[in-house]
Amino acid sequence: MFSLNPMYDYTDESEYGRGEASERNALYQEFERAGVGISVMKPFAGGQLLDAEQSPFGMALTRVQCIQYALDRPGVLTVLPGVRGMADLEDILAYVDATPAERDYAALAEMAPQSREARCVYCNHCQPCPAGLKIGTINKYYDLACLGDEMAAEHYRNLELHAGDCVGCGHCDSRCPFGVEQSARMAQIAEYFGM
Ligand code: SF4
Ligand code: SF4
Incomplete structure (x- = not known):
C-alpha cells in the first residue's frame, strides 16, 4: 500500500515516494494489465497539495485536479480521500459537477520538473482534437x-x-x-x- 498523488509521483524519491514517476507509472500499468484495480488513498497528500505553502511544488492544486490526476492513472478504479466532515465531503463531491477546465491539471507541468520527460500523462489538456480523437x-x-x-x-x-x-x-x-x-x-x- 502506498499513496498515489502528484507529490509522490513527481518529487525526489528520498523525500516522499519510492522510485521515479516512470517506475510508478509502470507499476500502475502492470496492475491494469493484470486486471487488478487500484483504490487511491491520500490523493491530496494529506492536504499538502492543496496548500501552496505546504506543497513541495510551491503552488496549490485543487481537490478536483488531484482527483482527476489519480483517476487518469492506469488501473485506478476509485479515489477515497479522507473526510473530516460535511464541508470536506461537499468539496470532494464538487468533482462530479466540475467542468473539463476545472479538472485540467496541466498546471502540474510547470510545477513538477520530472514531468518534462515528454511523457503523455493522459491529461487531455490538448483537447479538443479537431478530428475528434480521444x-x-x-x-x-x-x-x-x-x-x-x-x-x-x-x-x-x-x-x-x-x-x-x-x-x-x-x-x-x-x-x-x-x-x-x-x-x-x-x-x-x-x-x-x-x-
Ligand atoms: S499529449 Fe495531451 S493528453 Fe498527453 S500529456 Fe500532452 S496534453 Fe496531456
Ligand atoms: S488530429 Fe492529430 S495532430 Fe490534430 S489534434 Fe488530433 S491527434 Fe493531434
Whole structure:
C-alpha cells in the first residue's frame, strides 16, 4: 500500500515516494494489465497539495485536479480521500459537477520538473482534437498494449476513432504542456495497431 498523488509521483524519491514517476507509472500499468484495480488513498497528500505553502511544488492544486490526476492513472478504479466532515465531503463531491477546465491539471507541468520527460500523462489538456480523437484514452491503451495488455488493445480497436484518423494538424503538439509531440506519436500508434 502506498499513496498515489502528484507529490509522490513527481518529487525526489528520498523525500516522499519510492522510485521515479516512470517506475510508478509502470507499476500502475502492470496492475491494469493484470486486471487488478487500484483504490487511491491520500490523493491530496494529506492536504499538502492543496496548500501552496505546504506543497513541495510551491503552488496549490485543487481537490478536483488531484482527483482527476489519480483517476487518469492506469488501473485506478476509485479515489477515497479522507473526510473530516460535511464541508470536506461537499468539496470532494464538487468533482462530479466540475467542468473539463476545472479538472485540467496541466498546471502540474510547470510545477513538477520530472514531468518534462515528454511523457503523455493522459491529461487531455490538448483537447479538443479537431478530428475528434480521444487523445488521452488512445495513449493510455497504446502504452498498456505495448506491455502486452490484450484487453487494452481490444479496447483500442473498439474505439470509434483511432490514431489512424489523426489528420496531423499539430493542435495537440502546441497545446501539450508536457512537451509530447503527440501528432508524431499518433503516427506511431497507428502503425502499431494498423488503424
Ligand atoms: S499529449 Fe500532452 S496534453 Fe495531451 S493528453 Fe498527453 S500529456 Fe496531456
Ligand atoms: S495532430 Fe492529430 S491527434 Fe493531434 S489534434 Fe490534430 S488530429 Fe488530433
